[in-house]
Structures are given as structure tokens and as C-alpha cells.
Amino acid sequence: MKTFRRTLSLFAIGYCLLAISLTGCGHKTLEAGGAYAPAITNVDGTLTATAAPDYALLALDSSYDLAYETALTACRFEQRNRVLLRQLSPGIKKQMDQVRAEVWKLDGQWAVARKAYLAQPVAANLDPIRRILAEMQRWNAVATSLIPQENTP
Amino acid sequence: MTEFALILAGVNAVLTAAPDVVAVAEKVKQTINRLFTAGVISADEQNRLHAHCDDHMNARLRGEKPPELEIEPD
Numbered sequence: 001m002k003t004f005r006r007t008l009s010l011f012a013i014g015y016c017l018l019a020i021s022l023t024g025c026g027h028k029t030l031e032a033g034g035a036y037a038p039a040i041t042n043v044d045g046t047l048t049a050t051a052a053p054d055y056a057l058l059a060l061d062s063s064y065d066l067a068y069e070t071a072l073t074a075c076r077f078e079q080r081n082r083v084l085l086r087q088l089s090p091g092i093k094k095q096m097d098q099v100r101a102e103v104w105k106l107d108g109q110w111a112v113a114r115k116a117y118l119a120q121p122v123a124a125n126l127d128p129i130r131r132i133l134a135e136m137q138r139w140n141a142v143a144t145s146l147i148p149q150e151n152t153p
Numbered sequence: 154m155t156e157f158a159l160i161l162a163g164v165n166a167v168l169t170a171a172p173d174v175v176a177v178a179e180k181v182k183q184t185i186n187r188l189f190t191a192g193v194i195s196a197d198e199q200n201r202l203h204a205h206c207d208d209h210m211n212a213r214l215r216g217e218k219p220p221e222l223e224i225e226p227d
Contacts, residue, residue: 061202062188066181075221094227100224
């Protein structure tokens with residue numbers, strides 16, 4: 001269980017690092033013609049970009065997907081091992097249920113914010129997605145801290 | 154729960170968590186590769202991520218809740 005908690009903590013650190021990429025560090029090239037770098041194919045087979053490559057959305061999509069999956073993994077772990085975890089930490093289900101409610105709510109906000117950005121891809125519409133990602137990271141840290149260590153009485 | 158049953162339950166917990174941890178670890182690897190190590194992010198890779206996020210977004214907008222987030226009665 002300690003290993004599971006450590007692994008999830010490492011994931012939390014991992015996507016904090018990924019969040020750094022959102023500020024522009026580690027900027028990568030997007031192949032033209034992909035969903036984040038749309039292009040049309042000319043008659044001679046060459047590609048012409050139809051919009052600027054959207055690296056910011058790719059980084060946010062990638063980071064949010066990882067954050068969400070990590071949250072689901074922590075919730076699944078608690079769900080499958082509830083009897084054991086309750087012996088070690090009697091209040092864990094109630095606390096994890098709070099995490100579940102927040103993750104579900106944040107995920108709904110993310111879906112609305114992402115849809116709004118796709119409809120109108122301006123930089124200002126990325127701000128709500130960044131805020132939601134930061135909140136999701138916070139709730140992941142909470143979920144990880146709730147999983148008891150093996151020497152917890 | 155007796156001490157022995159607790160130990161068995163602990164072993165079972167680690168075993169059942171292993172595939173989940175491996176799946177998330179693979180996602181971490183993909184994400185780090187995508188954002189930090191890959192020189193060019195291919196069109197296929199972009200399309201896969203975009204389609205996956207679109208599916209997730211649309212499912213959430215339809216109100217489809219994953220079983221992990223269901224709040225079960227005490």
C-alpha cells in the first residue's frame with residue numbers, strides 16, 4: 001500500500017512537471033495535418049496549415065487526461081479495498097466520497113470549458129482549463145494522502 | 154478482522170492495484186514522451202489524444218459517470 005501511495009505521489013509530481021510545459025518550456029513541433037495542427041492537402045500533395053499549431057491545448061489535454069486517470073485510479077483502489085482500508089482508517093470512505101464528488105464536479109467544468117475553447121479557440125478560453133487542472137491536481141494530492149501507509153495504526 | 158486476514162487483504166490490495174498502477178505508469182510515460190522528449194508529435198499521436206479527449210468530454214457532457222466516481226451507500 002505504501003508503494004501504491006508512493007507511485008501515485010510520483011504521478012502527482014510527474015504532472016506538476018507537465019504543468020510547467022504549459023508555460024512554454026519543452027515546446028515541441030506538431031506535425032502538420034494532426035488534430036492540433038490542422039492543414040489541408042494541396043493537389044501536389046503538400047500541406048498548407050489552416051490554423052496555427054495549438055500546442056497549448058495539446059499540453060492541457062495531455063496533462064488533464066493524466067490527472068483525471070490518476071484520480072480514478074485512487075478512487076478505484078479505495079473502492080476495491082474498502083474493507084481493508086476501513087480497518088486502517090475508518091473515515092476513509094467518507095473522505096474519498098468527498099474526493100469523488102469534487103472530481104465529478106471538476107470534470108463537468110472541464111468538459112464545458114474545453115467545449116467552449118474548441119468553439120472559440122482564443123487564449124483567454126484556456127484559462128478556465130488551466131484553473132480546473134490545478135484544482136484536479138489538488139484533489140489528487142488529497143486522495144493520495146488519504147491512502148494509509150502500511151505502518152498506520 | 155484478524156491480523157492474518159488483514160495481511161491477506163493487504164497482499165490482495167497490492168495485487169489488485171498492480172494493473173491499475175501499470176496503466177497509469179504507461180500513461181505517464183506517453184505523456185512525458187509527448188511533451189518532453191519527442192521531437193515532433195506525429196499527426197497520428199495528435200489525433201489519438203484529441204479523439205480520446207473528445208470522447209471523454211462528450212461522455213461527461215452526457216452525464217455518464219464512471220463507476221469509480223459512484224458514491225455508494227455506507
